[in-house]
Amino acid sequence: MGEDAESPKINHTFLRDYVTEADVISTVEFNQTGDLLATGDKGGRVVIFQRETESKGELEEVGETGDSGEYNVYSTFQSHEPDFDYLKSLEIEEKINKIRWLPQQNAAHFLLSTNDKTIKLWKVSERDKRPEGYNLKDEEGRLKDISTITSLQVPVLKPTDLMVEVRPRRVFSNGHTYHVNSISVNSDGETYLSADDLRINMWHLGITDRSFNIVDIKPANMEDLTEVITAAEFHPHHCHLFVYSSSKGTLRLCDMRASALCDKHTKLFEEPEDPGSRSFFSEIISSVSDVKFSHSGRYLLTRDYLTAKVWDLNMDKGPVETYQVHEYLRSKLCSLYENDCIFDKFECVWNSSDSVIMTGAYNSFFRMFDRETGRGVTLEAWRESSKPRAVLRTRRVYTGGKRRRGDVGVDSLDFTKKILHMAWHPSENIIAIAATNNLYIFQDRVNPDHTQ
Numbered sequence: 073m074g075e076d077a078e079s080p081k082i083n084h085t086f087l088r089d090y091v092t093e094a095d096v097i098s099t100v101e102f103n104q105t106g107d108l109l110a111t112g113d114k115g116g117r118v119v120i121f122q123r124e125t126e127s128k129g130e131l132e133e134v135g136e137t138g139d140s141g142e143y144n145v146y147s148t149f150q151s152h153e154p155d156f157d158y159l160k161s162l163e164i165e166e167k168i169n170k171i172r173w174l175p176q177q178n179a180a181h182f183l184l185s186t187n188d189k190t191i192k193l194w195k196v197s198e199r200d201k202r203p204e205g206y207n208l209k210d211e212e213g214r215l216k217d218i219s220t221i222t223s224l225q226v227p228v229l230k231p232t233d234l235m236v237e238v239r240p241r242r243v244f245s246n247g248h249t250y251h252v253n254s255i256s257v258n259s260d261g262e263t264y265l266s267a268d269d270l271r272i273n274m275w276h277l278g279i280t281d282r283s284f285n286i287v288d289i290k291p292a293n294m295e296d297l298t299e300v301i302t303a304a305e306f307h308p309h310h311c312h313l314f315v316y317s318s319s320k321g322t323l324r325l326c327d328m329r330a331s332a333l334c335d336k337h338t339k340l341f342e343e344p345e346d347p348g349s350r351s352f353f354s355e356i357i358s359s360v361s362d363v364k365f366s367h368s369g370r371y372l373l374t375r376d377y378l379t380a381k382v383w384d385l386n387m388d389k390g391p392v393e394t395y396q397v398h399e400y401l402r403s404k405l406c407s408l409y410e411n412d413c414i415f416d417k418f419e420c421v422w423n424s425s426d427s428v429i430m431t432g433a434y435n436s437f438f439r440m441f442d443r444e445t446g447r448g449v450t451l452e453a454w455r456e457s458s459k460p461r462a463v464l465r466t467r468r469v470y471t472g473g474k475r476r477r478g479d480v481g482v483d484s485l486d487f488t489k490k491i492l493h494m495a496w497h498p499s500e501n502i503i504a505i506a507a508t509n510n511l512y513i514f515q516d517r518v519n520p521d522h523t524q
Contacts, residue, residue, distance in 0.1 A: 097506035099493055103173040103181065106497040108196075109143055109504055110183060111511055112168025116153060118185055120196065121513075122146035143513055147196060147236040152187040164189050170255045172264070174277070182241070184264065188251040191266055193242035193277065201229040247273050247283045254304045260311040267304035270297075272316060272334075286334050287316060287326065302417075303363045310369065313338075321358035321376060323383065341372070341383050343390045353405045353414065361417035366426040367498075373429055375420040378402065380431050380441065395441045395448060398433050400471045400482050413487050421496045421503075432491030435480065436507050437467060453491060453505045453512045464514065 094115030101110050109121040121143040155164040167187055174182040180197040205227040208216055250268035257264045258274075265274050265286070272287035287304075291297055299320045307313035312328045323341035326334035345354070357377040364373045372383040374391075378399060381391035397418075401408065408414040413434075420431040432438045433450070441448040450467045470479035493506040502515040 091509050095509040097493060097509060097511060098168050099171050100495040100504050100506050100511070101171045101173060101183075102495050102497055102504070103183075104175055104498060106499055106502065108146065108173070108181060109495070109513075110171045110173070111504075111506065112151065112171050112185060113509075114165070114167040116151055116166030116168060116187065117148060118151045118168060118171065118183075118194075119148045120146045121511075147238055149194075149238040151185045151192060151194070152190065155189070157189075169252055172255050172257050174257055175261050177261075184255055184257065186252050186255050186266065189245065189248055191244040191247070191252070191255060191275075192240055193244070195237075195239050195241045197237050197239075199235045199237060200232060202232045203227045204230050242277065242280050244275055244280050244283070247275070253302060254316075256305045256314070258306045258311050259309055263311075265304060265306060265314060267301050267316060269300040272301065272304050272314075284332075286314075286328065286332070288333070288335060302360050305363055305365055308365050308367060308369050315363055315365070315372060317360035317363040317374060319359040320355065321360055323360070323363060323372060323374065325385065339385070339388045341388045341390075343381075351405075353409065356409070356414055357405065362419045364420060364422060366422050367424065368426055371426065373420050373422055375418050375431050377414060377416075377418075380420050380429055380439075382429070382443070393443060393446075395429070395439075395446075397431055397439055398469070400469055401434075404482065408487070411487065413490075416490055416492060418491075419493055421494055423496050423501065424499045430494060430496060430503065432494060432505075434487050434490050435485040436489040436491060437469075438491045438494065438505060453507045453510075455510065 094113065096114045097111050098114050099112040102108070103110070107123045109123075111119050111121075113119075123143050151168055152166040154166045156162070157164055165188055169186050169188065172184045174184070180195050183194050183196065185192050185194065205225050207221060207224055207227075208218075210216055244266075247266060248268040248271065250270055252266055252268050254267040255264060262278075263274055263276050265272055266283075267287075270288065270290040271285055273283040274286050275283045287301070289299070289301065299318045302317045302319055304314060304316035307315075313325065314328075315323055315325050317323050321342065324337035325339040325341070327338040328334060330336075330338065345358075360374045360376055362375045365371070366373065370385060372385065374381050374383065375397075378397060378401065380395045380397055382393035384392045405414060418432045420429060422429055427443055428440055429443065430438060430440045436453050437450050438453065439448055439450050450469070451464050452467045468476060468479050469485070470476075470481050489508065491505060491507055495504045497503070500515070502513065505512040505514065
């Protein structure tokens with residue numbers, strides 16, 4: 073993100089004219105290579121996009137701009153259906169809460185998807201050949217009369233149109249009493265964790281009928297409950313370490329080598345509260361909605377309602393960096409509480425080199441911060457700029473002083489257009505932004521010329 077960098081360009085957009093609740097995107101995730109991008113929606117569907125490979129001539133034409141292939145729909149399938157818990161008389165929504173890709177081991181791809189209760193492992197594979205020449209079956213698949221078979225032939229594989237097959241391989245159910253908010257694949261490639269409001273379980277990818285409870289914060293008397301788990305993630309390199317965040321704004325780093333049940337954390341990360349600034353909304357806005365390890369494993373990135381923070385694993389006294397995402401909303405907390413927007417859960421992501429962080433805001437805005445300079449840029453995902461190769465313009469929220477042309481007033485912000493879910497390509501400057509029922513894919517570099 074240098075001084076002379078260009079604004080990001082739209083690589084591809086997937087827009088729908090009519091918004092239905094089932095079409096609202098609820099999670100976005102790149103696989104480890106960045107060639108596949110999966111989205112889940114409130115209707116329980118998963119859509120996988122594949123990056124198209126370009127010919128050598130096309131690559132030479134784009135040169136050093138970084139444009140190298142667009143993402144097109146690869147496969148769509150129904151991951152979860154609405155269900156009903158008869159014991160508790162509760163409906164279970166089909167909404168996809170999280171998607172996580174497994175490291176690729178062979179030609180097939182595997183991903184985990186979860187709704188509030190059930191986690192599923194899916195296999196995504198391609199087939200471009202079909203067998204012909206069976207001895208016991210005819211061309212339509214019907215069994216032959218054995219008495220009519222006078223000779224044996226060797227079946228052969230013949231080319232056919234490419235087919236993408238998605239099949240469920242495992243269903244992990246009955247592991248959670250409360251709603252699942254996180255899943256995270258371990259670096260050992262064999263286990264993963266799932267977290268709900270009060271417990272974190274560890275699963276083996278090959279065992280579906282049991283999991284191992286590694287965190288349980290449920291009090292003996294639910295009236296004594298003071299906080300809930302909001303997010304959890306494994307360390308990217310050390311399979312024994314994981315972190316989970318709470319509604320009180322704290323982070324707990326746990327080491328499974330110390331104890332099988334990690335109710336006692338190894339490190340507690342929290343920021344001391346200023347008693348003078350405490351208000352009715354303090355605990356609500358300090359709740360951590362997302363936590364992500366950096367690719368290096370050295371830092372943690374968290375998001376609460378108003379800020380994004382970077383924490384050093386070696387310094388638990390407080391965050392080493394704090395970025396104001398939309399501080400101008402502090403005076404609007406009362407109205408945001410009344411319309412429930414104050415409970416929105418924004419995600420945050422790192423770029424591939426851990427030098428830039430990104431998170432969402434309202435009015436279709438999302439923000440990027442350069443960690444070296446501390447400067448931020450506000451960008452807008454809007455359909456008027458959805459033509460391929462269009463350059464995104466930076467935006468600015470007017471909070472006082474001299475008003476510039478194009479500034480947006482705080483009272484003019486549309487709180488129904490919120491950017492909650494996003495993903496960053498694991499090795500390139502390509503980002504995917506979910507804006508309600510639309511998916512925007514941007515690429516190229518960012519120049520944070522405008523700060524606020």
